[in-house]
Amino acid sequence: QVQLVESGGGLVQAGGSLRLSCAASGRTFSSYAMGWFRQGPGKEREFVATISRYGGSTSYADSVKGRFTISRDNAKNTVYLQMNSLKPEDTAVYYCAARMSYSSSSYPYEHDYWGQGTQVTVSS
Numbered sequence: 001q002v003q004l005v006e007s008g009g010g011l012v013q014a015g016g017s018l019r020l021s022c023a024a025s026g027r028t029f030s031s032y033a034m035g036w037f038r039q040g041p042g043k044e045r046e047f048v049a050t051i052s053r054y055g056g057s058t059s060y061a062d063s064v065k066g067r068f069t070i071s072r073d074n075a076k077n078t079v080y081l082q083m084n085s086l087k088p089e090d091t092a093v094y095y096c097a098a099r100m101s102y103s104s105s106s107y108p109y110e111h112d113y114w115g116q117g118t119q120v121t122v123s124s
Contacts, residue, residue, distance in 0.1 A: 002026035002113050004096050009118030012086055016122070020081040022096030022115055029077040030054060033104040035111060036070060036081045038092035038120075048094070049081060050104035059104060064090075086122045093117040 008020040020036070035050040049060045049070035058070050069082040079096055097111035105111065 002029070002032065002098050004098060004113055004115035006094065006096050006115045006118040009094060009120045011121045011123065014086060014088055014122055014124050016086050017082070017084045018086065018120060020083065020094055020096075020118060020120075022079045022081075024077045024079070024098065030074045031100055032098040032113075033101055034070075034072060034079040035097045035099065035104065035106070036079075036094060037097060037108055038090075038094045039117075040089075040092040043092075045095070045108050047106040047108070050106060051079065052104050053102060057104065059106065061106075083120070086120075088122045088124045091120060091122050093119050 003025045006022045033052050036048040037045050038048050039045040047061050051058045051070045055072050067085045072079040095117045096115045098113040099111045
């Protein structure tokens with residue numbers, strides 16, 4: 001098993017930046033491809049970004065491409081989401097998720113473990 005704890009959320013003005021962190025404990029962190037997902041008010045959970053086990057491959061939702069960057073530090077058992085040029089439509093609870101697989105996935109149901117989420121609110 002792996003436990004995931006997100007941090008770094010908060011309230012920011014449009015155009016601002018936030019950096020989310022997700023700390024993992026438990027089994028070997030590098031065994032997991034990692035993803036960030038978000039769920040806005042009244043919306044379904046949606047894909048934001050993924051990163052492969054050793055960081056060699058990343059992918060992004062079209063809505064965040066060019067603004068968000070996912071990265072990981074396997075020595076620190078942590079995955080990050082750097083969010084720049086934030087927009088009010090980025091307001092959501094952000095979740096990190098772990099997938100025990102070599103390959104990443106943009107589908108929530110293909111992830112094995114989830115954090116509790118961290119709220120990001122972008123004011124206009």
